[in-house]
Amino acid sequence: MERKIxxxxxxxxxxxxxxxxxVIAYGLRDAGFEVIFLGVRQTPDQVVxxxxxxxxxxxxxxxxxxxxxxxxxxxLEKLKEKGGEDIIVLIGGLIPEEDKxxxxxxxxxxxxxxxxxxIRVAEVINQHVKAEK
Amino acid sequence: MASNWETLIDEMKExxxxxxxxxxxxxxxxxxxxMEAMKRIFPDTGxxxxxxxxGSPGTGKSTLTNRITRVLVDKGFxxxxxxxDPSSPFSGGAILGDRVRxxxxxxxxxxxxxxxxxxxxxxxxxxxxxxxVKLLDAFGKDYILIExxxxxxxxxxxxxxxxxxxxxxxxxxxxxxxxxxxGIMEIAxxxxxxKADLEGADQVVMDIKxxxxxxxxxxxxxxxxxxxxxxxxxxxxELLEQALVxxxxxxxxxxxxEVRVREELIGLVEKxxxxxxxxxxxxxxxxxxxxxxxxxxxxxxxxxxxxIITPLVSxxxxx
Numbered sequence: 008m009e010r011k012i013x014x015x016x017x018x019x020x021x022x023x024x025x026x027x028x029x030v031i032a033y034g035l036r037d038a039g040f041e042v043i044f045l046g047v048r049q050t051p052d053q054v055v056x057x058x059x060x061x062x063x064x065x066x067x068x069x070x071x072x073x074x075x076x077x078x079x080x081x082x083l084e085k086l087k088e089k090g091g092e093d094i095i096v097l098i099g100g101l102i103p104e105e106d107k108x109x110x111x112x113x114x115x116x117x118x119x120x121x122x123x124x125x126i127r128v129a130e131v132i133n134q135h136v137k138a139e140k
Numbered sequence: 141m142a143s144n145w146e147t148l149i150d151e152m153k154e155x156x157x158x159x160x161x162x163x164x165x166x167x168x169x170x171x172x173x174x175m176e177a178m179k180r181i182f183p184d185t186g187x188x189x190x191x192x193x194x195g196s197p198g199t200g201k202s203t204l205t206n207r208i209t210r211v212l213v214d215k216g217f218x219x220x221x222x223x224x225d226p227s228s229p230f231s232g233g234a235i236l237g238d239r240v241r242x243x244x245x246x247x248x249x250x251x252x253x254x255x256x257x258x259x260x261x262x263x264x265x266x267x268x269x270x271x272x273v274k275l276l277d278a279f280g281k282d283y284i285l286i287e288x289x290x291x292x293x294x295x296x297x298x299x300x301x302x303x304x305x306x307x308x309x310x311x312x313x314x315x316x317x318x319x320x321x322x323g324i325m326e327i328a329x330x331x332x333x334x335k336a337d338l339e340g341a342d343q344v345v346m347d348i349k350x351x352x353x354x355x356x357x358x359x360x361x362x363x364x365x366x367x368x369x370x371x372x373x374x375x376x377x378e379l380l381e382q383a384l385v386x387x388x389x390x391x392x393x394x395x396x397x398e399v400r401v402r403e404e405l406i407g408l409v410e411k412x413x414x415x416x417x418x419x420x421x422x423x424x425x426x427x428x429x430x431x432x433x434x435x436x437x438x439x440x441x442x443x444x445x446x447x448i449i450t451p452l453v454s455x456x457x458x459x
Contacts, residue, residue, distance in 0.1 A: 009259065010169045011232070036233035041257045043236045045243075056247055057239065061255055062161035090158040 012136050014065040015058050017045035019082070022072035027121070031067065031099060034125035040132065051081035059089050064136045067128075070100040075110065083114045095135050099123065145177045152279060153184070157252070160279050164254060167275065168268045170415075178271055184278035188220070189387050192302030193287045199308040200334040202241035203370040205287045209245040211380050212283055218250040220276035222269060224288040227257040234258075238287060252276065267407045270301050300327060301400060304387050306379075308332045309348075311340030325351065328363050329386055332379060336367035417448060 016032045018025055025047050032044045043061050045054070058066050066086070070078060075098060086094055098110060099119040107118045117131050145166075151159035167174045191208075193201050202223070209219050223238035236255035239246060246253050256269060269286060276284050286302055307328035333344050345365050352362050364382050368375030421427040433439045 010171075011257070011259065013165075032235060036228060036235050037231045039231045039233045041227075041234045041236060041255075043239060043255050046240045053243070053247060059158060060161055060246075060252055061236075061239075062165040 011039075011041045012065070012132060013041045013043065013061060013063040014067055014132065015043045015045065015054070015061065015063045016067045016069070017049050017054055017057075018047045018069045018071075019049050019051065019054055019078050020070060020072050020074045021048060022070070023047045024071055025069070027071070027100065028069035031069070031125065031128065035067075035129065035132075038125065038129040040129070051078060051085055054082055055085040055089055055091065058086065058094055059091050063094060065095045065097060065132055067097045067099065070098060070102070073101065075100070075102055076106065079110055079113055079115055093137075095132070097128070097131065099128075145173050145180075149177060149180055152181075152275075155280075160252070160275065161254075163275055164272050167271045168256065170268075174271075178274065181274060181278040185274045186277065188273070188277040188281050188284050189304070190273055190284045190286065190302040191383065191387075192300075192305040193285060193308065194289070194305065195308030195332075196313065197289050199310045200370045201287050201289075201308050202238045204306075204308060204332065204334060204368065204376075205238075205285050206242040206244055207370050207373055207376045208285065208380060208383075209242070209248075209251060211376055213245065213248050213250060217282040218280060219245075219252070220273075220279070220281035220284040221245075221251070221253045222272055222276075222284065222286045223253065223255045224269065224286065225255065225257055226289065227259050229260060232260070252279075252281065267404075267411050270404055270407070273301060297403075300403065303396070304329045304383055306330050306332050306383070308334050309344060310335040311338040311344050330363055330379070330382055331365040333365060333367045334370050336375065337369050337372075341367060417452075421448065 014035055016028055016035065018028050028047075029044075032042045035042050043057065043063060045057060049057075054066065054068070057063075066082065068075075068078065068082065079096070079098060083096060086092060086096070095116045096114065097117050097119065098115050100121070102110070102118050102120055110118055116135055119128060148159045148163050148166075152163055163177065167178065193205055193208075195201055205221060205223075209221060212219050221242065223236065223242070225234055225236045225238060227234040234257035236257060239253055239255050242253060245251050254272065256272065259268075273284050273286070305327050307325070307330070309331070310333070331348050333341055333348075335341075345367065348365050355362075366375055366379045366382060368379055370376070418427075421430075430439070430444045434441055434444065
């Protein structure tokens with residue numbers, strides 16, 4: 008079997024600063040993942056549509072705009088609606104400490120703030136992604 | 141909860157996108173049972189027309205694919221797109237960034253886009269791409285577009301799985317003909333000179349015509365050369381008309397079909413056999429041991445390979 012873990016990395020919402028997302032995307036490629044990079048200004052619908060068609064294991068959202076709560080909620084709801092409830096959602100960016108727990112309670116598996124080591128992100132992904140689909 | 145193959149195939153036939161994508165993943169990963177699944181869907185294939193789009197990086201292939209898809213959708217067709225990007229030979233990972241250039245069409249009803257990495261190795265991508273094409277075909281897509289970068293061997297192979305091949309180039313790459321990798325020139329059914337508003341577009345057309353004129357075989361019709369400005373949509377209608385006309389030319393399809401089926405059979409067999417050999421070899425550290433021995437110059441690679449192959453040969457019929 009030749010399993011590769013597929014990760015969607017994208018910015019969602021109106022914020023256009025994508026350097027962090029790019030660093031993560033390339034870092035994850037170097038960690039051996041197949042990264043579908045969507046760039047900026049994606050809507051929750053576009054993100055979920057892509058996640059389903061590409062059958063990703065992980066959805067990585069980069070959010071610097073402060074809109075992480077409603078955006079995460081929308082993405083998680085839509086994923087469930089479209090049969091993607093087993094897709095792991097990770098969020099990175101400018102997330103206040105007090106929002107981390109509420110996000111996790113919503114279903115986000117992990118929240119990474121600035122300065123997170125790629126290795127840590129890769130570890131979390133490897134830990135949570137199941138062996139077979 | 142992991143669904144079994146039967147359920148997925150049934151759901152896919154009923155139109156479930158989720159089932160389709162799961163099947164694609166499992167088949168691409170060669171999960172146990174994949175060959176049986178492909179056998180089951182094979183009778184439902186053979187209807188879709190496959191168009192390959194290749195050319196050097198930066199020539200606007202994704203934009204072109206986007207545009208072509210739009211026109212096909214407007215005509216009422218269902219389209220599947222496979223966008224191929226190279227895997228890193230070091231990490232095995234990949235950045236699959238073609239989809240982002242096709243965002244106009246990705247979310248349209250009837251359009252399905254899947255990004256695939258080459259995943260290196262013998263018959264690596266080309267075989268899985270063929271299988272994914274069949275899945276999209278069975279799902280009911282009328283046209284399947286495969287977009288690749290024509291610089292690696294894998295990618296050239298992938299495009300050979302198509303019924304029609306578009307080779308894309310742009311002005312300003314010096315000698316356009318040099319810029320197009322050998323092997324691709326020969327399989328081009330239509331040459332697309334994109335970004336035709338840039339200086340040098342006419343020269344590119346001349347370069348290609350000159351190269352085509354050098355071809356000794358004067359009986360076959362020469363591939364048309366079409367200028368486009370994909371970003372504006374110029375030339376796309378003309379391109380598509382030509383493409384659809386050529387797809388109907390039975391003579392070419394019949395000839396190519398034999399070649400493709402033959403390549404597919406060999407590709408499948410190669411992949412299976414090499415997979416089995418590798419698996420056995422790695423077990424008990426045999427491969428690692430051989431590597432160390434070769435580095436220490438205790439043995440040569442040819443002897444090692446003979447030792448692996450000789451016992452297998454006795455199983456072949458007629459040997």
